[in-house]
Amino acid sequence: MESRIIKPALGVYVALFVLFLYGPFVVLTIISFQQGPDGGPQFPIIEWSTYWYRQIFGLTPPSRVAPLPFGEALIRSLVLALMTMVVSTVLGVMSAQAFRRNFKGSAVVFYLIVLGMMVPGVLTGLGTSLLANNIIGIERHWYTTAFATHVAYTFPFAFLVMLAILNRFDSSVEEAAWSLGVDPWTTFRKVTFPLIFPGVLSAMLFAFTLSLDEFPRTLFASGRDQTLPLAIYGTFSVEIHPNIFAFGVLTTLFSFALLSVYGILMAMSVRRAKKMAMQEDIA
Amino acid sequence: MAYDLQLSHIGKVYDNGTPAVIDFNLDVDKGEFIAFLGPSGCGKTTTLRMIAGFESITSGDLLIRGKRVNDLQPEKRPTSMIFQNYALFPHMTVRQNVMFGLEVKQLPVAEANRKVDRILDKLGLTEVANVRPTRLSGGQRQRIALARSLVVEPDILLLDEPLGALDANLRKSIQNELKLLQRDLGITFVFVTHAQSEALALSDRIVVMNAGRVEQISPPRELYTRPQSIFVARFIGANTLISGKVRNVEGGAVSLDTPFGALVAEPPAASITTGASASIVLPAEAMNVLPGSMAEAEVRAKHGNVVPCQINRLQLVGHILQIGMTLPSGESVSLEGHADKYRDTLRAGAAGYVAWNPADTTLIAQ
Numbered sequence: 001m002e003s004r005i006i007k008p009a010l011g012v013y014v015a016l017f018v019l020f021l022y023g024p025f026v027v028l029t030i031i032s033f034q035q036g037p038d039g040g041p042q043f044p045i046i047e048w049s050t051y052w053y054r055q056i057f058g059l060t061p062p063s064r065v066a067p068l069p070f071g072e073a074l075i076r077s078l079v080l081a082l083m084t085m086v087v088s089t090v091l092g093v094m095s096a097q098a099f100r101r102n103f104k105g106s107a108v109v110f111y112l113i114v115l116g117m118m119v120p121g122v123l124t125g126l127g128t129s130l131l132a133n134n135i136i137g138i139e140r141h142w143y144t145t146a147f148a149t150h151v152a153y154t155f156p157f158a159f160l161v162m163l164a165i166l167n168r169f170d171s172s173v174e175e176a177a178w179s180l181g182v183d184p185w186t187t188f189r190k191v192t193f194p195l196i197f198p199g200v201l202s203a204m205l206f207a208f209t210l211s212l213d214e215f216p217r218t219l220f221a222s223g224r225d226q227t228l229p230l231a232i233y234g235t236f237s238v239e240i241h242p243n244i245f246a247f248g249v250l251t252t253l254f255s256f257a258l259l260s261v262y263g264i265l266m267a268m269s270v271r272r273a274k275k276m277a278m279q280e281d282i283a
Numbered sequence: 284m285a286y287d288l289q290l291s292h293i294g295k296v297y298d299n300g301t302p303a304v305i306d307f308n309l310d311v312d313k314g315e316f317i318a319f320l321g322p323s324g325c326g327k328t329t330t331l332r333m334i335a336g337f338e339s340i341t342s343g344d345l346l347i348r349g350k351r352v353n354d355l356q357p358e359k360r361p362t363s364m365i366f367q368n369y370a371l372f373p374h375m376t377v378r379q380n381v382m383f384g385l386e387v388k389q390l391p392v393a394e395a396n397r398k399v400d401r402i403l404d405k406l407g408l409t410e411v412a413n414v415r416p417t418r419l420s421g422g423q424r425q426r427i428a429l430a431r432s433l434v435v436e437p438d439i440l441l442l443d444e445p446l447g448a449l450d451a452n453l454r455k456s457i458q459n460e461l462k463l464l465q466r467d468l469g470i471t472f473v474f475v476t477h478a479q480s481e482a483l484a485l486s487d488r489i490v491v492m493n494a495g496r497v498e499q500i501s502p503p504r505e506l507y508t509r510p511q512s513i514f515v516a517r518f519i520g521a522n523t524l525i526s527g528k529v530r531n532v533e534g535g536a537v538s539l540d541t542p543f544g545a546l547v548a549e550p551p552a553a554s555i556t557t558g559a560s561a562s563i564v565l566p567a568e569a570m571n572v573l574p575g576s577m578a579e580a581e582v583r584a585k586h587g588n589v590v591p592c593q594i595n596r597l598q599l600v601g602h603i604l605q606i607g608m609t610l611p612s613g614e615s616v617s618l619e620g621h622a623d624k625y626r627d628t629l630r631a632g633a634a635g636y637v638a639w640n641p642a643d644t645t646l647i648a649q
Contacts, residue, residue: 102298172370175337176428178357179364180384180435190383194374 025252032245037063041240052246065241073231076142077212080227083143084150084211089203091151092158093196096166097188117156124149125220132221140223149217154210158203165199198269205262209255286346287313287471288334288439293343295329303329305495307343311439314469316462318482321492322518327475330492331441334473335364348438363437367444369428371416377427378403378412384435402430422453429461433468440465442474446481458484479519483507491515509645510564511552516647521567523616526649529559537646539563542612543590548646560649567618569643572606572625575634586638592616597631608637 031041036051037060054060055067095113099106132138132145140146173195177187193200215229226234228251235244288311295304304326311317319327332338334345336357345353352360363384372380381403385395403409406426411419416427425445432440445461446454462485465472476482482489483503491498491506491514498518499511510516516524527541537550539561548563555561572594573582582589595615596607604625607617616637629635 170368170370172366172368173372175335175357176364176366176370176431177372177383178337179335179360179362179441180431181358182384182387183358184356186387191372 025248028245029249031242032249034242036060036242037065039242041242041245052241052243053250055243056246056250065243068235068243068247070228070231070247073226073228076225077228080142080147080150081208081211083147084154085204085208087151088154088158088207088211089200091155092162092203092207093200095155095159096162099163100166100171113159114156116152121149121153121214121216122220124152125217128217129220140221142218142222142225142227146218146222146227149221150211150214153214153217154207157206157210161203161206162196162199165196165202169196198266201262201265201269205258208258285312286310287315287348288473289344289346289349290330290334291344291346293330293333293345294341295326295333295338296341302495304333307497309490309497309500311471311473313471314465315488316465316472316486317474318486318489319473319475319492320479320482320489320518321477321498323477324494325492326495327477327490327492328443331364331443331473331475334439335362335441336360337364361438362441363432363435363439364441364443365428365432365445367447369416369424369448371424371427371431373415373417375415376413377408377416377419380416380427381408381430381434384431388435398434402434406430421449422457425449425457429464433464437470439471439473442472444476445474446476446478454481461485483519491518493518508566508643511647513562513647513649516562516564516645521618523565523567523570523610523614525563525565527561527563529555529557529561531557536641537561539646543610546588546590547641548644549641551646551648553648555646555648562647562649564645564647565639566643567616569639570616570618571638572608572618572620572629573636573638574628574630575636577636579636582636582638587641588644589636589638592635592637594629594631594633594635597629608635610637 030045031043032052033048033050034041034045034052035047035049036055039046039049039051051060055065058067095109099110128145128149129140132140138144169192173191174184174187177191178184182190213229214227215233218227218230222230232244232247288309290307290309293304293307294302296302307326307330309317319330321327329338333340336352336355340353344351347361372383375383378399381399382395385398388395390398400409403412406429408423408426408430411423416424419427425448428445446457449457458481461472474482474485483506486503488500488502489506490500493514499506499515501509501511506515507520510519510522513524516522525541525543525546527539527546530538530540530545532550532555535549537548537555539546539548541563546563548561551561571586572592575591579589579591590610592608592610594606594608596605596617598605599622602622603619604622605617605619606625606629607615609615
């Protein structure tokens with residue numbers, strides 16, 4: 001009786017949810033196959049074509065629509081996201097590791113770290129920019145000032161992920177290693193790290209994706225050379241052509257590819273973790 | 284210098300001010316098997332972890348082979364620990380688990396391999412050497428933990444309730460293996476348990492702990508027959524405690540006024556004075572149950588002490604007779620005796636006597 005009402009209602013809710021989530025992307029995908037170079041970013045589709053995809057890769061003859069100026073911005077964004085991922089994950093693992101023991105002022109340090117994701121991005125960006133220009137007197141670059149804001153923003157995410165992972169970590173395996181005469185650093189490398197690796201993967205994914213499409217902080221802190229989100233936003237202010245949609249589809253596919261790699265690595269690690277959990281259950 | 288392990292006035296106070304271990308003193312000979320026995324929360328595991336180096340020591344000195352190791356990191360101590368959940372490395376094979384401690388010692392590969400092979404063989408793990416430990420049974424994982432700890436040749440092996448996770452049958456057989464292994468290797472074992480049967484069966488000496496303090500340190504037999512405190516008397520074995528006041532001390536006998544009348548006991552090691560309160564610890568094994576048809580004086584003359592009782596229950600289980608009785612104080616006592624000893628002499632529901640020899644009891648002054 002109950003399920004006859006609630007189940008369909010929940011089904012409709014989920015369908016709407018999925019529609020809102022993927023609706024824009026579906027529209028974007030359809031329009032990216034608009035005829036070019038005369039077709040605009042609107043319905044109806046005059047004729048299906050892959051013109052705009054070819055245009056992105058420079059496979060079309062020159063026309064009145066300029067090719068997207070994304071090449072360098074894309075590389076900058078990827079490099080920045082990678083740098084951010086590495087630094088934030090290392091910091092996240094290290095600080096979460098520190099929080100396994102109670103230390104004086106740990107509560108203050110905790111909120112200081114988490115503040116990085118709470119403070120409005122525009123303020124962080126603007127503040128960093130003012131600090132660099134007026135007080136320290138250095139030039140702003142995507143790889144210096146913007147990089148710093150990205151780390152301050154993504155580090156708390158990596159930290160929280162690692163904190164949750166280490167919370168459930170059974171430290172007796174570490175003690176076992178120490179008691180065998182293995183020093184703490186080797187123990188961390190050979191015992192702790194392999195076992196918390198699924199969490200490290202998640203922390204890396206968070207840091208990478210958050211940095212890749214970070215906008216407000218980068219807007220103020222990146223200086224002359226633009227990152228990808230800024231470059232895309234820049235093209236909107238002139239005229240929008242379906243090539244930007246084709247580009248969106250490609251980046252989304254890239255993200256899915258990244259997620260798949262993550263998923264595969266995760267599945268492998270989780271299988272191992274499950275075995276470990278089983279071991280503990282029996283024990 | 285002769286001692287392998289010395290704990291001298293060891294104390295541990297947690298950061299929040301709770302004392303966990305108070306004034307722990309123990310000297311352990313090389314090759315001795317020591318058990319820390321006590322209820323949970325008594326400080327036995329904390330003491331073990333202080334020896335291993337996982338817990339800081341608040342006061343006192345910890346010496347291993349004459350060297351003070353209070354501030355030595357765990358990896359630099361010649362100890363190795365077996366954990367209750369084994370704490371095997373789930374991402375390594377059995378062989379890698381056992382090899383792990385040798386890798387950092389930078390032994391020649393051939394020698395390390397030989398050592399690993401030998402210990403795997405000794406513990407019957409050769410066949411599963413290349414399997415992940417997660418796929419193995421509790422008994423096998425117990426042996427892997429042993430192999431992993433023993434291959435690094437520690438001076439002292441610390442075991443934290445290592446049999447707690449095993450089922451009863453397996454526990455018995457691993458218990459025997461453990462004892463043989465320890466004799467064979469001749470290294471010192473310190474074993475934490477809350478199961479008295481394990482401690483009594485395995486160890487050379489037992490340290491009974493309660494609420495952070497050492498109650499008694501004795502060989503198993505002595506601990507069982509000669510408890511030195513009320514706590515130990517209640518914790519070990521099946522004892523009945525009879526409290527009373529000392530009436531007089533004369534030669535080798537103390538007579539007491541108890542709720543069951545005058546009873547006689549042997550004097551305790553510490554001196555005892557007339558008028559002091561004391562408890563007679565009466566082990567179930569020392570009790571003889573006799574039919575009420577006998578004359579009390581005759582029973583007293585033969586056994587020394589006698590208390591009337593009501594026999595409630597007689598149950599024959601194979602060659603064991605289980606007897607349930609009520610003492611005049613209302614206290615129920617049950618004991619087991621060999622069926623032949625009591626053949627056809629007792630009847631359930633009838634009156635009887637409990638009698639014992641004063642030499643079989645212990646007197647504890649209070």
